Amino acid sequence: MATEIHASVLHAAKDLRVETRTVSPPAADEVQIHIASTGLCGSDLHYYSHFRNGDILVREPLSLGHESAGIVTAVGSSVSNFQPGDKVALEVGLPCEQCQRCKQGRYNICKDVRFRSSGKCFPHFQGTLQERVNHPAKWVYKLPEELSMDVGALLEPLGVALHAFRRSLMPENATVVVFGAGAVGLLCAAAAKLRGAGKVVIADIDAGRLDFAVQNGFAHASYTVPMRRGKDIDESLQIAKETAEEIGKVDGVGEVDVVFECTGVPSCVQAGIYATRPGGRIMLVGMGHPIQTLPLGAAALREVDIVGVFRYANTYQESIDIVLQAQKSSEGPDFSKLITHRFAGFEDAVKAFEMASKTKDADGKLVLKVVIDSSEDAKARL
Template structure:
């Protein structure tokens, strides 16, 4: 389907030639720059970006100039949890594409090669040539979605289902991470689940576990406000607030997890929330913090599994002896594959409850630095807990 054939090319960005974009130039160097508006090429559509949610990887780039082992080499536009409105169509769109100007859409922002072994077996999240928006893994970097307009391959753009509002469609990206992790867990109804970290991914994991029939869903975080929110939403059957303290690594972190406070292991303290002294059928580790990743293994029941969903620690030490002796499967989770249609349908169905309440703060592009600072603190200047901040130009 070509632009000329359907007659719906639209005027690129209403005649504008430049736009605002939130660009990270390095550690603590975030700027709102003027950048060119791209024109859609073959197989692409142009999208007016409505909302982009901030996540932990965005924050890592802002605070450290990198994320894990990936350091910014050139200025990088951040953001990847996005939705918007189709504003123009490029030529030579795929035959199956029925997008038109004005469609409300969500964008799957990992562009894969389609020809490597991982892509051929359907695990394209592991594509060796993957280019992911707002990631510094590949050079040149692929700019993210914190801007007014972008272009993107049409086959990775999904029209929103009926009943799904544009204001929450950006949650389809973190929900895709959760769906991918949950599929790898292969849980039965009635399972007992522990979720470490009550950020957006952790909260959505709780919501999905509860909606899928898990009999126990325990959330753990250092922010009581996030745990209170999870309880108010009915997504948990119990919570545990860990005491704050300095982040420790390696053997020191393992010893801390084993000794805990008041002579009680952290894992045992978490298990005691619902009297689950024998542990959990699955532990979803959603923080990427080394000490939490270690505690996850200790809190798992014999013959169970740990899903490592969070990222941020490039090199770490895990208590593998604990997992080997108890046959606990340690499962890595990296982004997602084949999840977007399901995530969008699930958001639109209402089965997870009123997920719009997760979006606690909204900011304009011009106020992006404030959004990042609020996310860093975990609270805004008025003391309100920040769960999922959204930045956008169309509400």
């Protein structure tokens, strides 16, 4: 029997409405989940603000949200590894599982993947800003009791960082630089640090974010990127070289084995190429400017690999292990501190999205990760 639920639904740019929907009982291979915590990410903000994400247009009302955790409320007839009451996280991209990429385990680049809250596939695969969703049990993961729902929601962006780390082929005791101290940059820094990097330097224009990163164990050191812009490409590349040289002087960094570029800003990508040692790698994690002018000769002549990163594959269990490892470490990081702002219920979704578009709130507090709490006792807990 179908159940009535509430959902946050985007109808146009900045036009979010709370609506009633129905959810049917789960299919044989599905579990039904009451969504308790959903983090807002950059793609959600693009859809909210512009009703599009780059070239991807929203063509029908869409529930946003894809960083989520919740409680199992019902299980399908063929599901034996979950039961009502289980605390879980959702992996929301469903690949075809038949193409060559899927069979290679690279299902994140399956051309037919359906991803919740993305406008790429049509009809759109509705996101997790709904009270309940049915989801294939294969793509659901039990959370240890010691992990909160908010941290369970963070496993999705942590998967991006872990996937980037894996593709970096980072050598043991490596020197790492991360450009961008937003949530994904902080998670990339944490993943590299917890997986054996000898030194992790994080770079950003925001000194407050850098202080947060170092003080809370996400990185060993930081560099404040100066607000310098060249009048032409030659001057811009010279500034990028100088930035790379200055980063090399931070805390005796020297040559950099791996750069995680999490901004997508051309000046940072350029500086990242110059900062990387011969034979090193720069990981393109940030989805920024689609067309850029890059010093490819500087990369090619030193055999610096430029490697793309898109979402993640096969990361959830290891992401859980990384968070548990951090909780046992005296040096951190404390992933829960990434959650800086929480809003109760879909009625406050507009406030949540508006907050997520800022770098600081009205009190001057950093805005890193905003979460919408849709648990049954959300308002009581806040």
